[in-house]
Amino acid sequence: MAEVRFSHVIKKYGKNEVVKDFSLTIFNEEFVTLVGPSGCGKSTILRMLAGLEEITEGDIYIDGIKTNDIPPQKRDVAMVFQSYALFPHMTVAENIAFGLKLRRKPQREIVSRIEESLALFSLRGLGERRPRDLSGGQRQRVALARALVLSPKVLLLDEPLSNLDAKLRLRMRSELKRIHRELRSTIFYVTHDQVEAMSLSDRVAVMNEGRLEQLGAPLEIYNSPKNTFVASFLGSPPINLLQARIQKEGETLYVNIGPCKLALSRQFRESYLHCAGRDIIFGIRPEHISIGESGKGKPILATVDVVEPLGDRSIITVALHKIELALITDAQTISPLRTIPIIFDMEKAQFFDRESGENIICKNR
Amino acid sequence: MPFLPFIRTVRKNIYGIIILLPAFLYLAGFSLIILFTVTQMAFTYAGTEKIFFPALQNFVKLAQSPEFRSALLRTILFTVAGTPLELLIGMAAAFLVVKKFKGRGVIRSIFILPLAIPAIVTAIILYILFDFPGGHINEIIMGRHAFFPCQFVEYPVDWRGSAFSALAVSLAGKLWRDMPISMLIILAGLQSIEKDQTEAAATLGASSFHIFFKITIPLLSPAIATVLVLRSIELWKEFIFPYILAGSYPLLSTLIERAYHEWRSPNEASAIAVVLLVLIITCTMCIYYMLAYLKKRLVRI
Amino acid sequence: MIFIVMAPIFIMFKYSLSDRASVVTGGAVIPLWPYEPTLEQYRGLLSADRFIGAAITSLKTALLAVIISLILGVPAAYALVRYRFPGILVLTTFLISIRFFPDIVSVVPVVEVFTPAGLVGNVAGVAAAHCLLSVPYVIFIAMGVFESIPGDLEEQAQVLGAGKITAFFTVTLPVALPGLAAAAIYVFLLSWDEFIFAYFLMAFSDLSTLPVLLRKILSWTPQHNLLAAISVLLSIPVVLFTFIVQKYMRAGATAGAVK
Ligand SMILES: Nc1ncnc2c1ncn2[C@@H]1O[C@H](COP(=O)(O)OP(=O)(O)OP(=O)(O)O)[C@@H](O)[C@H]1O
Ligand SMILES: [Mg+2]
Numbered sequence: 050m051a052e053v054r055f056s057h058v059i060k061k062y063g064k065n066e067v068v069k070d071f072s073l074t075i076f077n078e079e080f081v082t083l084v085g086p087s088g089c090g091k092s093t094i095l096r097m098l099a100g101l102e103e104i105t106e107g108d109i110y111i112d113g114i115k116t117n118d119i120p121p122q123k124r125d126v127a128m129v130f131q132s133y134a135l136f137p138h139m140t141v142a143e144n145i146a147f148g149l150k151l152r153r154k155p156q157r158e159i160v161s162r163i164e165e166s167l168a169l170f171s172l173r174g175l176g177e178r179r180p181r182d183l184s185g186g187q188r189q190r191v192a193l194a195r196a197l198v199l200s201p202k203v204l205l206l207d208e209p210l211s212n213l214d215a216k217l218r219l220r221m222r223s224e225l226k227r228i229h230r231e232l233r234s235t236i237f238y239v240t241h242d243q244v245e246a247m248s249l250s251d252r253v254a255v256m257n258e259g260r261l262e263q264l265g266a267p268l269e270i271y272n273s274p275k276n277t278f279v280a281s282f283l284g285s286p287p288i289n290l291l292q293a294r295i296q297k298e299g300e301t302l303y304v305n306i307g308p309c310k311l312a313l314s315r316q317f318r319e320s321y322l323h324c325a326g327r328d329i330i331f332g333i334r335p336e337h338i339s340i341g342e343s344g345k346g347k348p349i350l351a352t353v354d355v356v357e358p359l360g361d362r363s364i365i366t367v368a369l370h371k372i373e374l375a376l377i378t379d380a381q382t383i384s385p386l387r388t389i390p391i392i393f394d395m396e397k398a399q400f401f402d403r404e405s406g407e408n409i410i411c412k413n414r
Numbered sequence: 415m416p417f418l419p420f421i422r423t424v425r426k427n428i429y430g431i432i433i434l435l436p437a438f439l440y441l442a443g444f445s446l447i448i449l450f451t452v453t454q455m456a457f458t459y460a461g462t463e464k465i466f467f468p469a470l471q472n473f474v475k476l477a478q479s480p481e482f483r484s485a486l487l488r489t490i491l492f493t494v495a496g497t498p499l500e501l502l503i504g505m506a507a508a509f510l511v512v513k514k515f516k517g518r519g520v521i522r523s524i525f526i527l528p529l530a531i532p533a534i535v536t537a538i539i540l541y542i543l544f545d546f547p548g549g550h551i552n553e554i555i556m557g558r559h560a561f562f563p564c565q566f567v568e569y570p571v572d573w574r575g576s577a578f579s580a581l582a583v584s585l586a587g588k589l590w591r592d593m594p595i596s597m598l599i600i601l602a603g604l605q606s607i608e609k610d611q612t613e614a615a616a617t618l619g620a621s622s623f624h625i626f627f628k629i630t631i632p633l634l635s636p637a638i639a640t641v642l643v644l645r646s647i648e649l650w651k652e653f654i655f656p657y658i659l660a661g662s663y664p665l666l667s668t669l670i671e672r673a674y675h676e677w678r679s680p681n682e683a684s685a686i687a688v689v690l691l692v693l694i695i696t697c698t699m700c701i702y703y704m705l706a707y708l709k710k711r712l713v714r715i
Numbered sequence: 716m717i718f719i720v721m722a723p724i725f726i727m728f729k730y731s732l733s734d735r736a737s738v739v740t741g742g743a744v745i746p747l748w749p750y751e752p753t754l755e756q757y758r759g760l761l762s763a764d765r766f767i768g769a770a771i772t773s774l775k776t777a778l779l780a781v782i783i784s785l786i787l788g789v790p791a792a793y794a795l796v797r798y799r800f801p802g803i804l805v806l807t808t809f810l811i812s813i814r815f816f817p818d819i820v821s822v823v824p825v826v827e828v829f830t831p832a833g834l835v836g837n838v839a840g841v842a843a844a845h846c847l848l849s850v851p852y853v854i855f856i857a858m859g860v861f862e863s864i865p866g867d868l869e870e871q872a873q874v875l876g877a878g879k880i881t882a883f884f885t886v887t888l889p890v891a892l893p894g895l896a897a898a899a900i901y902v903f904l905l906s907w908d909e910f911i912f913a914y915f916l917m918a919f920s921d922l923s924t925l926p927v928l929l930r931k932i933l934s935w936t937p938q939h940n941l942l943a944a945i946s947v948l949l950s951i952p953v954v955l956f957t958f959i960v961q962k963y964m965r966a967g968a969t970a971g972a973v974k
Contacts, residue, residue, distance in 0.1 A: 101870050103426075121873040134871035138889045147885075148875035199875065423800050429879065430798030437791035437850055438806070441813050444847050448816075451824035507716065523958065524720055530957035531724065532908030534926040535946040539723045542730060542939045550726060590723065644815075651817035654910055658933070667819040674823055675918065687820040694817060 051112045051202035051235055052077050053098065058107035060093055060259075067093050069259040071107070075203075075237055080229050082238045082246040084282070085256030091239045092131075094256075095205050098237065099128045111202060122151075127196035128205040131212065133188050135180035141191050142167075142176035148199045166194040169228075186217045190224075197232065206238045210245065218245075225249060243283045247271065255279045273399070277330060277406040280399060286335050286364055286375045288399075293331035295324045295400075304331055304395075307370040309349050313395060320410055321400060329409065332399035335364065338376035339392050340383070348390035356383055367391065452691075455684035472685035482669065482686070488581060489665040489690075492656075493649040493697070496585050500645040501638065503589055504596020511597075512604045529594040537658035540587045544573035544659070580660035587655040592648065596641045603637025604630075639705045643698055650694045666690045727950075730943035731756055756944035766945065769928040772838060776913070776924055777906040779842035780849055784902045787846065788853030789895060793883075795854070796861040797869075807858075814851040821847070822915045829916065836920030844912040849902040856901060860894030861887070900956045908953060925949045 053075040060068035068090045075081045083091050096102040098109055100121035109116050116124055127148075136144055142163050149159045167173050170190040180188055189209060196204060209225075210218045226249060229236055240246055246253045247267040255262045255270065255278075263275040274280035274288075281287045294305045302313040302321055313321065342348050351367040351374065362379050367389070376391065383389065400409045424431065459471035476482040511522045528536070543550045547570040555571075574580045607630065615625050631638075653667040664672055666686055673683040732753060760766045795807050825844055826835060834840030864887060872882035910926040917927050929945055 096870075099870075099874050101873065120878070121870070122876045122878055124874075126874065128871070128874045130867045130871055132865060132867050134865065134867035136868060136872075136886055136890075147872070147877075151876040151881070195875070427798045427800045430794040430800070433790035434794035434798075434806075437787040437854065438810065440787055440846070441810055441850055445813055445816065447828055448821045448824045451828055452820065455824065455827065510716065521717065524717055526957070527720060527724065527954070530954040531950050532910075532926065532953055534908065534910045534929055535727070535950050536723065538929055538933070538942050538946050539727050541933070542942060543723070543726060545939070548939075590719070593720075647815060647817070651819045653819045658930070670819055670823060671915075674826075674915075680823060680827055683823045687823055691817065691820045 052110075053203055053235065053237065054110040054113075055094070055098075056108045056110065058094070058097065058109060059105050060090070060097060060102065061105045067259050068097075071259075071261055073254055073261060073264065075235060078233045078235055080236045080238065080249060080251045081254060082240060082250035082252075083254045083256060084240055084243055084246040085262075086282070087241055089256045090259040091241070091256060092207055095128070095207050095237065095239050098203070099126050099205055100124050125199075125202045126205060127199055127201035127203070129192045129196050129207065129209050131208040133180075133192040133212075135188055135191055135195075137180055140177050140179055141172065141183070144180070144191055145195045145198050147195065152199070162198055166198045169197075169231075170194045185213050186221065189213060189221060193225075193228070197228070197234070200232075201234070203235045203237060206236065208240055209238075211240070211242070222248060243285070247283065255282060257282075272397075273408065273410070274332075275408050277332065277401050280332050280401070280408075284334055286377070288332050288334045289338075289374050290401075291331045291333075291372060291374075292328070292403075294328050295321060295326065297322075297325040304329075304398075306331060307372055309369065311346070311349075311393060311395060317395075324400070324409060328403040330401040330403055330406070332401060333393055334397065335375045335377045337394040337397040338374065339394065340365075340376070340378050340380055340389055341392065342390055346392050346395055348392050350388050351391050353383055353385050353387050353389060356385055452684050452687055455681050456688040458681050460679075460681055472682050473689075476682065476685055476689070481664070485664050485666050485669045486689075488577065488663060489650065489667075489693075492581060492585060492652070492665055493646055496588065496649040497642060497646045499585070499589055500592055500596050500649070501641050503593050504600050504641055505638075507593055507597040508600035508604055512601060525597060526594045528591045531591065533591055533654045534658070536587050536591045537654050540583055540655075541658055544583050546570055546572040546574060549573070574659060574662070577660070577663040580663050581656065581665075584652075584655035584659045587659065588649070588652055592645065596645060599641050599644075600634065600637050603634045607633045635705070635709060639701075642701055642705070646697055646701060647694055650690065650697065666693075727943050727946050730940045731947045733940045733943075756940050757948070760941075760944055760948065765928070769923045769925050770948075772922055773907055773924040773926075775838045776841045776845065777903045779838060780845040780906040781899050781902045783842060783846045784849040784853045785895070785899060788850045788898070789857050791850075792854045792857030793861055793887075796858050797866065807854075811851050811855050814848060818848065818911050822911050825912065826915050835916050836922055838922070841913050841916050841924065842906070844916060845902075845906040845909055848909070848912075849905050852901055852905065853898050856898040857891075857895060860891045860898070863894075864890050900959065904953050904956055908949065 055071050055073045058068060058071045059066065071094060073081075083094065085091055093102060097104050100116070100119060104117050111124065111126070136147065139147065145163050145166055146159050149162060154162070163176065167176055170193060172187065172190055172194065175183065175187060175191075180191065183191065189212070192209070206225075210221050213221060222245060238246075238249060250267060252265060253267050253270055254264045257278050263270055263279045270279060271283050274283065277290060281290060291306050296303045296305055300318075302318055302325065304311045304313060349369065351369040353365060354368050354373070355366040357364040357366075358381075362377050363381070363383065365376050365378060365383060367374050367376065369391075374391075401407060402409055454467070456472060457468040457470070459466040459469035461471075507525055511518055511525060544552075546552065549570070551573070552570040571579070573583055611633065612625050612629055615629050616622075620628070651667055652665070653671070656663075656665045657668045657671065661668070666689065670683045670686045670690070673679050673686060677683075791810070795803060795810075825847075829835050829840050829844075832840075834843060868886050868890065869879075869882045872886045873879065877885060908926060909924075910930070913924045913927050914930060917923055923931060925945065926949065929942065929949070932942065932945070
């Protein structure tokens with residue numbers, strides 16, 4: 050297995066810069082996920098690593114060796130396409146054997162490796178079928194088996210679960226995690242589904258418009274997003290972003306949201322002191338707003354607008370002086386148009402610069 | 415270095431260019447040679463002693479020859495009469511098979527059959543049918559068939575003996591054989607018109623007459639344009655039917671053959687070919703602009 | 716309409732099966748179906764050297780045309796679909812629309828150019844001329860075939876360790892084969908019933924393709940049933956194949972409908 054390093058990679062189609070100065074290192078045996086909205090350049094990065102797309106500027110290293118000009122078949126990288134790209138004229142076994150045959154492995158080894166991987170991916174008995182006679186989940190597993198049977202240095206997965214229905218996607222997600230644990234391969238995974246990214250990976254890289262916005266462990270990114278884009282991309286329902294202003298009155302810092310005034314606890318005073326008197330964006334995740342009188346901080350009254358029960362929890366949209374807020378609660382008895390007290394967990398709140406959208410704390414660090 | 419991007423493009427697509435090249439050279443080279451040769455020959459006058467180039471003598475000679483002039487006239491009439499007929503027949507067939515009914519598949523296959531009969535065979539069948547004195551049609555109208563015992567004429571008709579009937583029979587053959595092509599183009603157009611559109615019009619209270627002229631025909635206009643353009647080209651250059659069936663009344667295309675084989679004058683043959691080519695190009699452009707103009711008018715209404 | 720479509724075909728069969736008495740009736744009533752259907756004409760034809768020779772010439776020409784057009788057209792179609800360089804659209808349009816060039820205009824220069832090259836009166840010349848007509852069709856049909864095969868398949872093969880060429884031969888070509896077979900049949904038929912080039916290139920030689928043979932026989936004012944029998948034999952492969960590749964023929968016939 051191997052380490053992959055992107056160093057200042059740029060990709061242009063004509064004048065259109067699709068990937069902008071992308072640098073990232075994936076360590077040996079690591080599972081790194083690249084997330085971002087559609088069209089932000091994720092597939093392009095993956096395809097450059099696989100050698101299917103030329104690199105306009107910058108370098109890509111696999112195990113410290115510069116691979117810019119190595120053709121795809123010599124890179125020892127395996128890739129599973131979003132469409133699976135199973136060869137329709139070959140059986141499942143032939144599909145899996147394709148790479149092995151090209152590597153001129155002895156027949157006996159090929160047969161045993163096919164058996165092994167059919168077993169590993171619970172495909173036993175399907176070896177003689179054609180791809181068109183398989184279900185979506187089975188096809189997906191064949192594609193994985195075909196890639197992994199070569200024990201590649203790096204496994205690239207481009208939205209491998211996006212063609213599956215919701216239930217199957219959940220099952221394949223845990224399957225993938227198991228496979229990663231068993232085979233200890235270096236995996237570079239692309240998705241636009243933030244839940245997949247959070248649940249699968251060791252580290253997550255968030256991209257937007259060709260730029261790497263933030264890289265870090267899932268929880269780290271979730272809890273201290275670098276800017277408003279990252280903050281709102283992760284989490285469902287998304288983080289509440291409100292126009293606000295920081296004001297200093299005496300020794301205490303206040304956050305003014307519309308007519309509401311929320312005091313900041315002392316421990317954050319230092320961090321935000323320099324923002325006093327500035328317009329900011331105040332970010333708070335739905336689960337960090339609680340309903341009730343008791344808790345840290347002063348309750349504010351809000352009117353319930355919409356209630357969306359999810360079973361164990363409900364998503365509630367409330368109006369706070371014409372500002373809409375989403376919050377998550379496990380209370381079951383809330384009905385629309387009621388007025389309820391809510392409390393913001395100010396310790397979990399994020400503050401972003403109004404102009405640049407950057408997180409004020411992260412920037413200071 | 416203005417060449418640099420060019421060289422880079424070439425380098426990047428080198429395999430593509432290599433495998434594209436043979437076909438490109440074959441087709442482009444062949445076409446260039448043909449165009450070059452035909453123009454050169456048309457403008458070369460082979461006098462008894464000297465060869466002149468460039469010279470307009472061939473064209474002058476042709477313009478003076480009554481044979482060429484009547485061939486030109488016949489060709490124009492042949493095309494002008496044939497093109498709308500091709501369209502009408504194609505549309506009739508397409509409207510017949512577009513509706514769903516039992517046995518539609520069979521009928522559609524039958525309608526495609528003429529395309530599967532080689533043109534020369536169709537011409538030969540018509541030759542047999544309209545032969546003189548013993549052709550099938552003659553025998554029928556003379557009442558010599560058991561199943562059709564009425565006698566229309568006393569003496570057999572020499573179908574190939576008059577310009578009108580000979581060319582009419584040729585045109586019939588051409589129309590018969592080309593019907594499937596026009597039909598398929600119109601059919602493709604009809605099938606791309608969504609049912610929603612006509613149904614929406616119907617719910618708005620349009621009569622089926624209205625629907626046909628205000629919705630179906632305008633939406634069908636790209637297909638109609640294709641039929642008109644392609645079929646008129648085909649009719650200008652039609653050779654086999656008039657060659658077999660109207661040998662004494664040449665069109666421009668058959669006159670080319672005659673000039674080449676009988677008059678032994680490749681230069682005059684080429685000159686006729688050039689005239690024909692110019693006619694085809696002019697006519698195609700005319701149709702094209704006319705349709706574009708019509709379309710604009712239709713949209714404005 | 717069905718009657719008009721079917722009648723000539725019926726007549727062709729009828730004459731080809733007619734015995735002498737049903738064709739040349741001295742004033743007697745002519746039957747709808749021959750008095751005594753006979754395969755005499757066919758038997759005669761199949762033992763006539765002239766006919767067999769023409770059939771073989773037709774076959775050879777068509778096969779040669781198929782081979783040349785596929786070798787030229789398939790790689791070109793592949794390049795036009797898979798590579799993107801400036802001007803490729805114009806190039807595609809140009810290559811495909813060469814088929815609209817009137818054959819009767821090109822036939823005289825073709826003969827004039829082919830004569831010094833020794834391509835007149837032999838199979839190679841006719842096949843070469845037919846390729847001028849068929850290569851654009853092959854490019855057109857094969858482009859459709861390659862467009863329907865996702866590029867993912869080839870890229871996947873490359874990632875799994877195949878070079879560009881291996882990927883093409885192990886993955887793309889086998890998947891494309893049925894569509895390319897249709898293109899081959901199309902070319903075969905085009906060459907099989909092509910008349911103008913074959914006639915001009917073989918008019919003064921002993922060699923004839925079947926359509927040319929028909930024309931040559933016509934000038935001896937032959938019997939109707941002989942003509943009809945040759946016609947039937949000439950049509951049979953065309954009819955059979957047409958219905959096999961009907962889907963693709965339709966695509967070819969309606970080509971240009973989308974501009
Ligand atoms: N061959 C190409 N030529 C020009 N532009 C391209 C080409 N391929 C991709 N692009 C552009 O590059 C951008 C990034 O594409 P890419 O496929 O990497 O997006 P993505 O992040 O994978 O999106 P998705 O989640 O929808 O798969 C897009 O804006 C796309 O339009
Ligand atoms: Mg993508």
